[in-house]
Amino acid sequence: MTAGVRTGRDTSLQGLFAPKSIALVGATDKSGWSLSTYQNLLTQGFTGSVHLVNPRSPEVHGQKACKSLTDIGEPVDLAFVMVPTPAVLDVLREGARLGIRNYVILTAGFGETGPEGRRREEELHAFVREQGLNVLGPNGNGYVNAAASITPYGLAITQPPLAGPVSVVLQSGALASAVLTFMHARNVGLALLTSMGNEMSLSVTDVIDHLVDDPATEVIALFLETVRHPDEFARVARRAAEAGKPIVALKIGASRLASRTAQAHTGALVGDDRVVDAAFRQLGVIRAHSLEELVLTAGLLARTGPLPGGRIGVVTPSGGACEIIADRAEQEGLEIPPFAPETTARLKEAVPDFATVQNPLDVTGYVLVDRTLLPRALDTVAADPGIDAVLALVDLPRVPPADPEAARAYFGAFAEAIRRTDKPVVVSGNVLTDVTETGRGLQAETGFPHVAGGIDHTMKALGAAVRWSRSLPDVLRTQPPAPAPAAVTTGQSGEVWTEHRAARLLADHGVPVVPSTLTADEDEAVAAAERVGYPVVLKAAAEGLQHKSDIGGVRLDLDGPDAVRDAFREVRDTLRHHGHGAAAPVLVQPQRSGGTELLVGIVRDPTWGLTLAVALGGIWVEILADSALRLLPVTPADVRSALGELRGARLLDGARGTEPADLDAVAEAVVGIGELARSLGPRLESLEVNPLLVRGSRVEALDALVTWA
Incomplete structure (x- = not known):
């Protein structure tokens, strides 16, 4: 279920992050985690009650210990759980009976350890959801609420955090202390720092949601290994923007590998990390690339707004x-x-x-x-x-x-x-x-x-x-994305629709496409050429053939019947030579010249979904590798903005006396391609138009490719 809207859970995290009484369950003199957590609460200014729970030791850390949560005999707002992995669920069961709603689980040994750990975590999560509990972790260090001097945090805090306006959410336990140290060294004031652990119940987006409403927080800094709930992340990022609270994020895991959709040129332009950049840009999230940059950018924005x-x-x-x-x-x-x-x-x-x-x-x-x-x-x-x-x-x-x-x-x-x-x-x-x-x-x-x-x-x-x-x-x-258009007919699993079939799909849904005729012999090719007028282009159109020009399957500037017949035979011979049979069809199109060629490609990112890439088309795709990305859906303004980011954008403005492109017409066509892609359902892997010819107000798809997952 999507984080932030889980059924049964009290969505307020005030009791979790601002408790008046805390029980350290599993407190023991044998554990440095236990001693650090206890010392942090004592030395960092917590004024509430701290209860130590250990069924075997009447005294822990020099203080009287209770045998169980029940033995405390008074209300507890937060249970900080450090018991062995098999005992965690029993602690939560006891706590839930006593009305304790908020938990930090320091204990590891759950989903991060393999199948048995995942089974334990699923069992624990089922109980948490059933009871509507707030659980941070498991396998997390806890948090530091510097604004309220509440520090149920499992590692030693060597320097008192400076209270201030920056809150930090980390998908890392080990780096939390390094961030605390650097913030102190640079005099960046902290409101709340949270180490998320496995995010079994509460996720990063839940905590961001809380921080948007937190009066002590002015800037939110994130360390992200992954975005688990992209739709929720988008929602809370928009909330933060509306509240005027910047989000600065260090997202690791940048991949040098392009998209898996290698059939399309778009796959060379869209990589995991570039999609993250595009998503963050559209959501108003500032991307940092080091811990220092994360903290210092957040600190500057807290100063300036x-x-x-x-x-x-x-x-x-x-x-x-x-x-x-x-x-x-x-x-x-x-x-x-x-x-x-x-x-x-x-x-x-x-x-x-x-x-x-x-x-x-x-x-x-x-x-x-x-x-x-x-x-x-x-x-x-x-x-x-x-x-x-x-x-x-x-x-x-x-x-x-x-x-x-x-x-x-x-x-x-x-x-x-x-x-x-x-x-x-x-x-x-x-x-x-x-x-x-x-x-x-x-x-x-x-x-x-x-x-x-x-x-x-x-x-x-x-x-x-x-x-x-x-x-x-x-x-x-920017409004939240509208629902996708009604789904249309889709292809078979693993199928590739090459130019003729892909172009027909585009044309049927209002995208301007160059006229074309599929022909089976020389006479049909000549008749088609006579209808559209010379010069014409002949293209190999065998099913599954993705890159016609790579095998010599395209003939240009054919200006008469004899040229068409010769070209038809040459294309057929090429197809036969490359194993496409002796009767593969050949496509006839009018020759287009001038203008600017664009690539419009869409691929499905595993996290963020359908992603649009625009670039200069034709041979320039490989040579320049210059593209701009946006997540779908897009508006005409989004498309114009993306085109303006290209190094070759001046070509569309009419550089060196060429005809300026009608950018409104281009944007309309690209938005139409994007809406078609959204209507093709979850089995669409990629859709590419290359080139999309732009000459003044004429915008036409000259070639297309659709790949189904």
């Missing part, structure tokens, strides 16, 4: 940093525009005579003489009407400064300048280093804002934040 645009004003005390920032800005698609004349004039009055006033601005090392120079320059740059956001380069001190009072005055003045401006200000260090207690204390004293990281990480995070901000209106306008 949506950005008004990508025009960045840069203020630094370093010419070298200006050059690095300029290079990285171009790579991230950010603009560093010239300052307005009035801004330039004001800056010339402020900076030394030997400074060059331009964007990025190097105020020079004179900041060591005039401590007000950088804040004053920031004031001026932020007031520029052509600037959307300001990037300031400032390193926090790592050791106690020689003159603490001067340092407080400097960082205090800088913080005040940032507070005065009505534009977002992003602060970056030169390189990525830990924020020390000295820097953290100075920030707390002066109100100096979050420092995003080193230049490279900051520019990457800033680029992601700008792209997310730009995409947000489109994401908010």
Whole structure:
């Protein structure tokens, strides 16, 4: 059943993540997990009741232990289960009788271990669903609710997490502690961190759903090995976008293997990882590619929220940093525009005579003489009407400064300048280093804002934040997918429909297709050519023949009956030579010339479903490998956006005097192909039109291929 709408379960997770009393079931001095969990609750500020449960030891961790949940004798909001694998179900049965609705199961040995473990997990899951329980795990470390100082977490927390606006959901137990450590090192505040375990009952999407409504959470960071419930993931991602809460996701498992639909050219353009990119882009999810990028991007967005645009004003005390920032800005698609004349004039009055006033601005090392120079320059740059956001380069001190009072005055003045401006200000260090207690204390004293990281990480995070901000209106306008059109006749299992049959399917459903006639002999071929007018094209049309040109099965520019007869014989000979028999049919079509050839391909991704690829068609597919992907269904606006991403997009605009394409007509045809694919049911593996010829307002499919799973 789809996560998030399971029958019988109380969908509120408040009791799970904000319990007032916790029982550690299976607590024992023999287990480091048990001791760590208990110590975390004691040392990280939990003010509720903690009950230790062990049927064999009257004392655990120096405290009195109860023999069972029943023996506690008072209500329990959360049971943290650490008993041996065979005993887990009995604990939940006892807990359910007592009215305990929320559980974290640390114990492993379930679905991750093989058939017997899967059987145990299925039995456990059946009981959980029947009782409507909230269960995190099994095989998970628990969670850290820093916002409420509640830490039923099975690994030692060496540094207290800093409470803040970023929540983290991980499909990994071992990496959770590394993320906690890095967030502390970079002064990124945590609301809730959850280690999901096997996701037997509660899934990532359930937790995201909770975080969208959580007032302590402003940004959601995900570490994903897989997306178990794509429809639910799409739903909660849209909810997060509507709430203005960015989702940043590190999705691992990138595959170098193309789609299994190798029969189609589309298979070379669509890989697992590119489909993830397309899905995340359409859902407004920011994709990160490292744990550092995940945390730092989330931290920056928690500071800025949506950005008004990508025009960045840069203020630094370093010419070298200006050059690095300029290079990285171009790579991230950010603009560093010239300052307005009035801004330039004001800056010339402020900076030394030997400074060059331009964007990025190097105020020079004179900041060591005039401590007000950088804040004053920031004031001026932020007031520029052509600037959307300001990037300031400032390193926090790592050791106690020689003159603490001067340092407080400097960082205090800088913080005040940032507070005065009505534009977002992003602060970056030169390189990525830990924020020390000295820097953290100075920030707390002066109100100096979050420092995003080193230049490279900051520019990457800033680029992601700008792209997310730009995409947000489109994401908010996108409606959940409409039901697929009514199913039409489908092919047999493993069948391949080559051009003639595939083109007839397209034409029957409103997709413009070049006229064609299937012929059995030379006379029929000549008669067909006379009807459509010369020049014509002859194509091999044997059943199952997928790539006609690879075997020499296409003849072009045939301008008369004799040429048609000669070509017919040549194509027949080629078919016979390649084992397609002596009587295979030959297709006759009018010759089309000029225009631009596109590929429109659709393949079925095992997670996300039908995926559209558009690319330059014909021979350019293999040469350029340049495509844009979208998940179906698509709108005309989606298609136009995808076409605009192609490196060869200018060909459609009428480059070098060619006829501009009617993009509305192209979009209509591509949407029609997509809707046809959706109507073909779950057995469709791929549908490819290559090429789709575009010449002005004429849009025609010249060749097609349909593969059935």
